[in-house]
Amino acid sequence: MSRQELASYLDTFLNVSAFKDYAPNGLQVEGKSNIHTIVTGVTACQALIDAAIKVNADAILVHHGFFWKNEPDVITGMKYRRIKALMDNDISLYGYHLPLDAHHGVGNNAQLAQQLGIISPRVYEPVAQDLLWHGHLEHPLTVAEFSELLSSVLKRKPLHIGDETKMISTLAWCTGGAQDYIDDAAQMEVDAFISGEVSERTFHAAIEQGLHYFAAGHHATEQFGIQALGEHLAEKFNIEHHFIDIVNPV
Template sequence: MTRTELAQYLADFLNVSAFKDYAPNGLQVEGKDNIKIIVTGVSACQALIDEAIRLNADAIIVHHGFFWKNEPEVITGMKQRRIKALLTHDISLFGYHLPLDAHPMLGNNATLARQLEILNPEAVEEVAQGLLWRGKLDLPMSAREFSGVLERALGRAPLHIGDGHAPIQELAWCSGGAQDYIDIAANLGVDAFISGEVSERTFHSAIEQGIHYYAAGHHATERFGIQALGRHLAREFALEHHFIDIANPV
């Protein structure tokens, strides 16, 4: 397929126009016109770009791309090296941030729910552009047991705030750096809230509002959506797809 066709398909499929975001969603760096091999990954770091070059990729599709609000506008240093590598090898870069978090089937929150076997997952549509989700476990389990569920599903032990012996069943979650949604989650009356990162203030919010908090890793909670999107594109358009997981403990 052509670069333009891929950009238009993803704009429609991910409903890009519906989101007010912190970075441009769509084609960020223009490469060759014809696309046969795609690489997906969480973030457009140099290691991912180098691996895409090794695989002779025509395009890279990521969750965390370039050109974030408030970052320096000049193309120097690290940014220059990344963009130079893409342009030298004629590789397109596509980035999809909030649209990929929110997609009802292939998004980070939807796929995270499947990994954790959460029942009846649904977006809380009236808040946060539909980025906050809720659902429930099949049966109650202790907070400590649920830490084990997260560790097995995500490959890293979460930071848990709360009494490890307390039972939990009703959950809310938002992948990535959404720790400040904890107050919204507490108002929903759920037992626990899951996100990727944690701040000093998160501890007090959890303790004072009686809600468990799990910081399960920004990277870890956002690996599944981009993989699902890549597999979808490979099936729909007979593309060769490689997901590259660049390890990140954060």
């Protein structure tokens, strides 16, 4: 397929026009005209670019791309080296941030629910852009049991805040750096809230509102959406797909 055909399909499939975001969604760096092999990964870091070059990728598709608001506009240093590597090897870069978090099929929130076996996952509508989700477990779990489930699925031990004697049945979640949705989760009267990152204030918000909080890793909670999107493209368009996981403990 052509570079522009892929961009147009992804923009429509992920409903990009519905989102207000912190970075451009879509084609960010232009490479060769035709695409036969894509690499997906969470973040467009140098290691991912180098790995894509090794497998002769025509395009890289990521959740965290380039050109974020409030970052320097100049292309120097690290940003220069990354973009130069893409251009020297004629590789296109596509980035989809909030649209990939929210998508009801291949999105990060939907995929995390699937991986954890959450029942009846659905959007919490008072929060804009379909970013906060909620659902329930098939059977209540202890904190230790749920922590073990998260560790098994995400391949990292989560940080838990809350009363370890209370059971967990209902949950809210938003992948990535969404710890400040904890007050919305408390309004929903769920037992636990899962996100990727944690702040100092998160501890007090969880304790004072009687809510379990699990900081499960920004990278870890967002590894499944981009992989599912790549698999979708490979099946639909018969292109080669490689998901490359660049380990990130954050």
